[in-house]
Amino acid sequence: VSQKIGIIGAGNVGGVLGTRWAKSGHTVVFGSRKPESEEIKILVSGAGATASNGTIAQAVSASDVLLLSTPWPAAEEALKSAGDLSGKILIDATNPVRPQLDGLLLGNMTSGGEQVAAWAPEAKVVKAFNTVGNNVMANPEFSAGKVAMFYCGDDAEAKRTVASLIGELGFDPLDAGPLTQARLLEPFALLWISLALKYGYSREIAFEFLRR
């Protein structure tokens, strides 16, 4: 199914995912605070005919599925400038990671995903795309196996849509349950982030989910 996808924050993560989705035929609007910047124009040009640029509000109003891929400190303001989010699917790919990578800014009794849902109460929030690096999003091929991609949320139909978007990018879509599970997916994200950036592993790492 071809989707109308709005990218909120067209940086490393939003740029890669929006480009890959546009190239596979989805209509993608890269939303940015600076939609006329050279960087955004190059991004749109590389993503092909079904991609365009706009403000965050334009990306939102044109789309049914939104990807929140700002840095965490910019997420609240981006959502406040987004306009009407009623009924939109909002994929939260952010992580409220402390600058020193030594913890999360929000405790285990809540999560960035739940905070996002509180900021955007009309939207159908699904936490996803927050647990692998943007390099793995760009190319999820590992010879040893398929990369796991967890998602969680409280709206079953929204989750089915997100699962499909995950699957077509070559990931193994895994339903982790309700949005409160973001409390676990966010530390899981920090695990690979800290391994890659602090503890001597490269960014070329990921997880496969094994079953038997």
Add this chain to the structure above:
Amino acid sequence: VSQKIGIIGAGNVGGVLGTRWAKSGHTVVFGSRKPESEEIKILVSGAGATASNGTIAQAVSASDVLLLSTPWPAAEEALKSAGDLSGKILIDATNPVRPQLDGLLLGNMTSGGEQVAAWAPEAKVVKAFNTVGNNVMANPEFSAGKVAMFYCGDDAEAKRTVASLIGELGFDPLDAGPLTQARLLEPFALLWISLALKYGYSREIAFEFLRR
């Protein structure tokens, strides 16, 4: 290298690991509040000639490497009854999981692993064996790949010892950094636990760590 291993809490996790270690030639003391119980005697009998039973204090004093595998609510008392822990390697396989499996009892600004280290300041605490089910500990074979086993701690030599114990059981030993990383390994554990027990996956699941 053959180790002297003391099990603190010979339940599902401690029973499986202690038995596997004993069968591969390590000297294992299953420490329990009820060392003469029928359950413990059957465990020792099944584990072979290098296994024995004792109080927790006896298991500790006879061993260089300790496995803390009590339920979380019993961990503090078990450690208080353990006697002198000076210089011992203490593998913390516990998870401070809330009874409803909807979060952790300790926030991301701390962890069970760090709490354990505060209770046992003389010991070299390594968080490990807390991220897979005891069924996977019993048999880590998955046709699709090797099961990841993270460990973290602040003592390099203790971590090397634990890594070796992990590796010989057929897991992929992965150094996740200092003990504060338990803040991530504990939510990671709750992820598989909640998938297995609440969200429709079976217990026959695990993660492989992919590199390229």
